[in-house]
Amino acid sequence: MTDLALAPALPPVHLKVHWTERCAHFALALVALALLAFLAAPLGAILLKAIEDAQGRFAGLANFIAYAKTPALLESLWNSVWVSALVTVVTLPAAFGFAYALTRSRMRFKALARTITLVPLLAPSLLAAISLIYWFGNQGTLKSWLTALGIAQIYGAPGIVLAEVFSTFPHALMILITSLTAADARLYEAADAMGTSARRKFFTITLPGAKYGLISAALVTFTLVITDFGIPKVIGGSFNVLATDVFKLVIGQQDFPKGAVVALLLLAPAVLTFAVDHWVSRKQTAMLTARAVPYRPKRAPWFDGLMSAYALCMCALILAMLGMAVFASFASFWPYDLRPSLRHYAMGLVDAEVGEAFVNSLVMAGGTALGGTLLVFAGAYLLEKTQGARPVRSLLRLLAMLPMAVPGLVLGLGYIFFFNAPANPLGGLYHTLTLLTICSIVHFYTTGHLTAVTALKGLDPEFEAVSASLKVPFYKTFWRVTLPICTPALVDIARYFFINAMTTISAVVFLYSPETKVASIAILNLDEAGEIGAAAAMAVLIVAANTVATLLFTVLSWWVDRRTQAWKQP
């Protein structure tokens, strides 16, 4: 050993790189380059903007100091924090209860209940705000209930909190279901054998087991709320939060430096969430060993009844939210003439030219689904299944995870700063539907990436080694084996991209022009113009489009399953 250390160091051995591998490295570099241009560069532009004054000179921390000296802005910061915290405190137990009912009771119609809770995901978040206005607004059906509770009006914090609870509920629920499903029945059997009470089992087995899920759900909820733009815009009234501040500063006052400062403030909780979530997911993997036996709830009439009642209540609330928007969108003249008519649809689609925006939305969502799926899968494949080019690989790994930590509003703002800069050769993209599509792809990149990585990790890692030994180039194995096996995951990714691109507001609110306005933005504009009926109608149309798309994707995945997964049946 020591002799070797003293000997002159030999040059490290490198394998000659096969030309097919060079192709892979080239493709890897292309994906990394795309993410650098459309993710890292815009974020860098925000950072730069935050330390420049309005004339573009270096200003150090002057913008931050100016921000801290503006009482109105500080108030927004405080508002954002406490509203987000309150929503988290409400959503978390509500979602935990529902997840508990779905995973630990023998209640009936679980599949239906779960489907209903996913409905809010098909709608732009502001749909909840519109519904609340119809329920509790100045002319709302249940305005008196609100007054009885001592709340003067729904506009402001109460409306934001209620609407956010509704729209974050499914996100928290999905995380909690996953963590409650990962339970080892053996632990409960061991506890039963020792005569443990139900209460003690809950506090010593269930809750610790779901600990990381709870942390993760809380962080996700908090971040979703603090970075959401649509709901506070619609129902916030004069109650300012960070997200609406960014919009006002940038679009209203053209105060880019201060807008950049607020954007960085929005980035902070998201980055924190991302870091903690990353740490948590590492811990979580060790929880369930391969030998664990999945938990199967036993029949318990009282408990099952209680859980069913709770689930029923929550489903009813969700349907009430959605139902009111649908009902109001068809009402002739709220609240005086409730006879059904298509007046709002006609008005929205024809008079306000949302029809065009709707087509834009579909084009953008389609483009996002197609382009995003291709890019994400190519990137994930090259990362997971090819070798070499270490530095590019680590860079891409980082860039692929980064979008999770970047709120849409921040990304959109970065796009303005970066693509609207006169010197940028890519400036021609500004205001185009192409840039809107790219922005959506980048915004939702991480979830698609993780889905693809999971699917690819499910494949035997030796496929590539076997192919190499048989002298088959990697792309042939990709085409004949990897791609067919992963097609169901690809359909999932495409669906996710499509639905999110249809409903997103925050990522694109800075980027559209009159010609490239998308439906979700059009709803915002209708609401601003006081046409809340038409806004409701257009939101319902988005839900309808997403429902149809979901059905189509389901058919597609069924067809793909039949075509490519025949080998699964013994």
Add this chain to the structure above:
Amino acid sequence: MNPNYLRLAGIRKDFGSFTALEGVDLDIAQGEFVCFLGPSGCGKTTLLRIIAGLEVQTAGRIELAGRDISRLPPAERDYGIVFQSYALFPNLSIADNVAYGLVNRKVPKAQALARVAELLALVGLPGCEAKYPAQMSGGQQQRIALARALATSPSLLLLDEPLSALDAIVRVKLRQEIRSLQRKLGVTTVMVTHDQEEAFAVADRIVVMNQGTIEQVGTALEVYRDPATLFVADFVGRINALPATLHEGGSADQIRIGEQVFRCEHGSLHGHASGRDLRVYLRPEDVLARPIAPGDSNVFEAEIDKIDFMGPYCLVRVSSPRLGSSKLTVTLSLNYLAEARLEVGSRLPLRLPPDRMRVFS
């Protein structure tokens, strides 16, 4: 036959500050079946993957049939490989799996099909071309993987723990089949295993590895009977280790265990300094209970502490005041125990044959 068909010279592999392999030199003859044997983490799989080009050695040279392949990517080396996980393409039929490497070489379709049929017959699964891997048992899948690896008639066959995922019975059957197939085709083969019985059953030569270095290379008998190092003695088979010292003032081949002096024949005493702590290694089946003639040397009386029934034989733990605190495990047949009416607490004479004792310091 080329005795240096596959040459490894000075192979070293570092993973960061951890050295996985160091100074590995090995020559493998054409047509030979070699097993890399060692505990997990000893570097045997890493060495196989370096031969395959799936890992890159930090230093060292690899030659196959006189050609330097040290820096060639996997596709430009010439080998077939079989993994523990089978790694069959689940969405391709058995025929497509086996023909996977043939198609790429532009082998005409009819010829490829004929080759597939031939290989499937060779691995004992004729006529299963249209099936999918999921429809076959683990043992069958591993045969298919073997057929796929052999399809292109590679000059080297690499087997990475190919039997570890299989049931005990299938494992024994398949290892014999692999061995006879290898004999029939004469393909140079390297297999990685942690199962010594498996290595004994198939290998022409066994390479015993520990902590990234080769401890011994030899036939099964050499490795078992004549372990080159302490590690090999400990790792291969069951063994007794008795603390001993050189017998001061006695003849050069005498050692002392406890209060008794034993003679050992092996010449292995040569070079051990007197007074140093030594260890005598001796396999349980080499401790003789019979025949012992009056006047035989190396005999002592022992008492039975414990008898473990192992099926065809028993492992008997004995102790003796003559040996101090050392305990000894002895293999005795069930018949002998019954015949001599031996049970826990019985006394019996035992003999340590001088030619079977190995001494290490």
